[in-house]
Amino acid sequence: MAQKPQKNVLATGSMPSFTGSRKVYETQDELRVPAREISLEGGSGTHRVYDPSGPENLDIHKGLPPLRQPWIDARRARGDRNFSQMHYARKGEITEEMRFVALRESMTPEFVMAEVASGRAIIPANIYHPEVEPMIIGRNFLVKVNANIGNSATTSVIEEEVEKLHWAVHWGADTVMDLSTGQEIHETREFILRNSPVPIGTVPVYQALQKVGGSPEDLNFDVFMETLEEQARQGVDYFTIHSGVRLPYVPLTAKRVTGIVSRGGAIMAKWCLAHHTENFLYTRFEEICDLMKQYDVSFSLGDGLRPGSIADANDEAQFAELRTLGELTQIAWKHDIQTMIEGPGHVPMHKIKENVDLQMEICHEAPFYTLGPLVTDIAPGYDHITSAIGAAMIGWYGTAMLCYVTPKEHLGLPNRDDVREGVVTYKIAAHAADVAKGHPGAQAWDDELSKARFEFRWRDQFALALDPDRAQAFHDETLPQDGAKVAHFCSMCGPQFCSMKITQDVRDYAREQGLETTEALEAGMAEKAKEFQSGGGEIYRPAN
């Protein structure tokens, strides 16, 4: 494999609410790839982490700088017609987006290109969304997190949605789906796109349904295509399209405990049944492909028949649809369209792995993108947790992106706090998956924090935390004094019972005795150890 590219680092200002962090840019030629650099009082001095939060100090009416514009213009100038990153990758062309991603993920551009060419990874980046900082979704890269935002029919405050977007990326969301269904759906989306440093996904059938007055049976292919075009031209980076909800699968859901729980899936199922006709998103899939490639919109093939309860997990309806998604993946790839596959939902732990194994086999290793899954249904109000358990596991097994779930799932619309709670919880799941997969460098973050903990560097612990503010606030609750931030003990055990303090004492004691290194320590123990062994080794000898 080719060598990793040389890079330099450009520092900018500190980051609000990431105490101890500053934004830096790793640069190479014209590329400026963002990262968050955590300054430490001890340990390695600094620790740099992936940062999707985008540029700061924004005027939402001006939008973000269109960093990709020159690259896109150059492709247009030479007369390209298929703008998909997969198309370029398959021709052997390393795009600026691939180089950007390579730098961001510490991989080589060649590896990125190969992964995109094979379909194992996607770089969602609509040519009309030049503001996006390119990122990659694939199981050989860092596990990504998606956050859903969007107003509903009743509320519609655009500023609020843009604020949620920024809040989500601030805490680490890698992509954001705009699920708005309100009156100002087009304008809301425009503000979101112009202000988003991360790829934006949508479910176009929501708007199409609105255009026909809300009755699924009145939907038709033309209004759907018109909607796709409208959204593609705005710059949406990936579309969730429920082409796998085929007419013959609908009856398979009849005996389910929770039927069809995907909104898009339910809409298309109703259409199919009302017309007793096959889903037009399936029969006319290739026409959709023709549109997508002109913009490089990626497919997120929707799991319209995903289980809505653990009772319905891994059933015939779910897996029948998955097989169709595999079939459609190959059609999409015929057009060089980047494609990922959506997955469940609600799945008990022992049935999670089968989902990933089947998806990889049936969908030819296209990236898997799952919602949770929730591993139990009994905890509404805590579904960020029930689902983080499943998300961490499914990420470990090979899922490329995890769609977050907030504490309000099943109960209400998430507010700012819920978005923060949901994103941080999912960053935990994604990072735990990276560590379990042995992703290069992932565990270094854990180790840096653990060293700070062991050395009582409280401020470094806070700075290295996924949520520094909360870590410090919790510490302040019991020991608010400034001195406590440098104390060699904490509130939980007090100085006398602090195991870490005692361990330090043990090490100091050993040093005083001339047992400076492990080897010396072991040597010092050898005599005792020999005694035990000559006395019967591990066999216990009664004391009396």
Place this chain on the structure above:
Amino acid sequence: MAQKPQKNVLATGSMPSFTGSRKVYETQDELRVPAREISLEGGSGTHRVYDPSGPENLDIHKGLPPLRQPWIDARRARGDRNFSQMHYARKGEITEEMRFVALRESMTPEFVMAEVASGRAIIPANIYHPEVEPMIIGRNFLVKVNANIGNSATTSVIEEEVEKLHWAVHWGADTVMDLSTGQEIHETREFILRNSPVPIGTVPVYQALQKVGGSPEDLNFDVFMETLEEQARQGVDYFTIHSGVRLPYVPLTAKRVTGIVSRGGAIMAKWCLAHHTENFLYTRFEEICDLMKQYDVSFSLGDGLRPGSIADANDEAQFAELRTLGELTQIAWKHDIQTMIEGPGHVPMHKIKENVDLQMEICHEAPFYTLGPLVTDIAPGYDHITSAIGAAMIGWYGTAMLCYVTPKEHLGLPNRDDVREGVVTYKIAAHAADVAKGHPGAQAWDDELSKARFEFRWRDQFALALDPDRAQAFHDETLPQDGAKVAHFCSMCGPQFCSMKITQDVRDYAREQGLETTEALEAGMAEKAKEFQSGGGEIYRPAN
């Protein structure tokens, strides 16, 4: 196997803050086994769940009724010397505690006896803790949750600790460990024991250390035994004892990122090193056994060398100690002493299963009792979540009891809210494990809630939730109106986009068309399905 016992049900009053629930007692002869019965507006009408919360309307100065007293008195009257449940089980005697547990877990008393006799399960129940409602810890029973409480050297408010105890069992803690280290340690423990319906565990070395003025090197066997006796006479049900921290293992921790993080482990390591002598808790283990059996105190063999960071997981020190714990288990069993084994701690996902497999093999299937484990170290402030991921998995793999972690872990002392958050989070992990293990009846709870969800029975959803108050509060935030509790849609999607509503419409539509059952529905589809198959089956046909 023998038949399950017949039981009747006695109902009592409603339960504060479990809206929609009342406490019931399943009765059989003299036994009264508590349960929580959830009343439903639809579905099965009622759903009964395990309930460790104990009697209500307490006067903490009077304590709980000593329900086991007559059973214990009868054993004393006949001159028993070894009061251990394992001792009786091995003699083939089914105790009242075993019958109680059998009723509580819907198993036969014979099965309970066999599990206790084999050492695969324990019923922690000190004869001086007659207030305890017997419960069982073993991997063939429901996964249990332990909550830690306890004041530290600086704060000491007994009422506050008793309140935390009740708060913990209210939310579902199955055992509680009193980790107090303050001045009024004896009196605090007395109040906790007299008011606890669940087994109480302690780490006696904390008090022993206090008795010698706080210097680990001044500890000795006599003061330790005196402490054991004092606590056993008060009624402590299980002791965490760090007999596995052997002198030759201490140097194995020298190169660790976080050394020794167990308080008891660190204390004993320091003692060993200071005296260059083997741990007296190891060399004089059999004398400890002699004391334990007179009270039926169970061993919780402490993992003093557990990893304190994922970097240290599954290392030589940890597994060396585990081998010693296996050795000690067999000594304890020689005395018919009930024994469980404590486990980590901090373990990345891919290293969790090895912990359970090794523990089962080395410790001869004695119940495993783990703290978390946390699957990543980067999220202080959210460690209930990082650890619930590991806890759910390790429970699925066969761990019998999970020690909770609160959001304050590593940062400060948990308050009331943290205890609630920690316990509910761990009830999620334990239940998810029960479901994944296929524990009989576990999934029925999920299914009941999912049915309520699908049928828009909002009040039933709240009542069935692990935390009804929070579920309702979250729903109220967006739709506080009373009408919304019976609405056939919710705030997330509104009426037009509600997948569940559409699914109902789909089913209604099918019924109108004369497709009343799945079979009819499938028949109605058959024609269409045939068309697809004759057209090439699953092979996609382009639209043009």
